[in-house]
Amino acid sequence: MSTPANAASRPAVLPITKIPSSGLPAYALVVGDPARAGLVAQLLDGAEQIGANREYVTYRGTWRGVDLVVSSHGVGGPGAVCLFGELAEAGVTTLIRLGTAGALARGIGDGDLVVAEAAVRDDGVTQQLVPAEFPAFSTPEVTLALQAAAREHDAPHHRGTVWTRAAFLPGVLELPMKPYQRAGVLAIEMELSALLVFASLNGLRAGGALVIDGIAADDLVDDDGNSGYDPHRKVVAEGVDRAALVALDAVVRLAAADAAAAAEAAR
Ligand SMILES: O=P(O)(O)O[C@H]1O[C@H](CO)[C@@H](O)[C@H]1O
Numbered sequence: 721m722s723t724p725a726n727a728a729s730r731p732a733v734l735p736i737t738k739i740p741s742s743g744l745p746a747y748a749l750v751v752g753d754p755a756r757a758g759l760v761a762q763l764l765d766g767a768e769q770i771g772a773n774r775e776y777v778t779y780r781g782t783w784r785g786v787d788l789v790v791s792s793h794g795v796g797g798p799g800a801v802c803l804f805g806e807l808a809e810a811g812v813t814t815l816i817r818l819g820t821a822g823a824l825a826r827g828i829g830d831g832d833l834v835v836a837e838a839a840v841r842d843d844g845v846t847q848q849l850v851p852a853e854f855p856a857f858s859t860p861e862v863t864l865a866l867q868a869a870a871r872e873h874d875a876p877h878h879r880g881t882v883w884t885r886a887a888f889l890p891g892v893l894e895l896p897m898k899p900y901q902r903a904g905v906l907a908i909e910m911e912l913s914a915l916l917v918f919a920s921l922n923g924l925r926a927g928g929a930l931v932i933d934g935i936a937a938d939d940l941v942d943d944d945g946n947s948g949y950d951p952h953r954k955v956v957a958e959g960v961d962r963a964a965l966v967a968l969d970a971v972v973r974l975a976a977a978d979a980a981a982a983a984e985a986a987r
């Protein structure tokens with residue numbers, strides 16, 4: 721049998737993340753911080769690092785019998801989309817962002833989890849992929865799996881919309897924090913809408929579980945311009961540990977449902 725020219729020339733690893741170019745499992749957790757990817761990998765059975773380049777560090781392993789990858793995407797939507805694209809090319813079809821975020825609404829405490837139903841598209845990249853009116857929404861079954869897993873782990877959690885914003889802190893322009901707060905947006909972070917839109921455009925499933933690391937960084941800057949943003953507190957680390965288990969168990973729930981659907985289809 722002859723080999724198609726493009727298959728013969730396919731690289732063993734992909735150029736931006738250096739992950740294998742094919743054969744990855746269907747499920748991925750994506751996180752901003754490479755150290756967080758390592759932390760999740762430590763929970764997995766048989767974890768091995770399968771890629772490391774720039775801010776992108778990827779591990780593969782098994783959680784409760786489900787094969788999955790965990791990858792870091794760094795800070796910001798444009799770079800994160802590079803990871804999502806290469807994961808999809810290599811075989812991933814479901815992506816859950818396990819991130820951190822600042823609280824925008826009252827009643828959301830440090831270490832709490834926000835399960836995202838949708839995101840405001842201020843990510844600075846998807847405007848170049850599809851018109852701005854296109855929605856950024858989580859796949860409903862991913863949202864429900866995350867919520868069920870959060871309940872199972874007694875993790876304090878909230879479900880709703882988050883604001884994905886390219887600018888970590890504002891410059892001289894006024895950004896619409898107050899209107900989004902009045903609209904009920906729960907939290908602010910920097911990559912989720914890029915993931916949700918990328919997933920929609922590519923027929924993938926996606927969602928987000930975000931650990932609250934304080935109020936929005938905008939509101940933590942003092943009169944002298946010093947930032948009080950501190951995502952390194954114990955309450956946040958404990959929230960991340962809890963959220964990692966929630967996200968992994970959400971993957972188990974999705975995998976079980978996928979297996980049942982495949983068995984049903986085969987009958
Ligand atoms: O902790 P991660 O997942 O990186 O998420 C949040 O933290 C970073 C800002 O410090 C941004 O990437 C933001 O989205």
Ligand SMILES: O=c1cc[nH]c(=O)[nH]1
Pocket residue numbers: 820821822823888908909910933935936937938
């Ligand atoms: O992106 C982020 C993360 C935490 N807090 C913020 O205000 N923004």
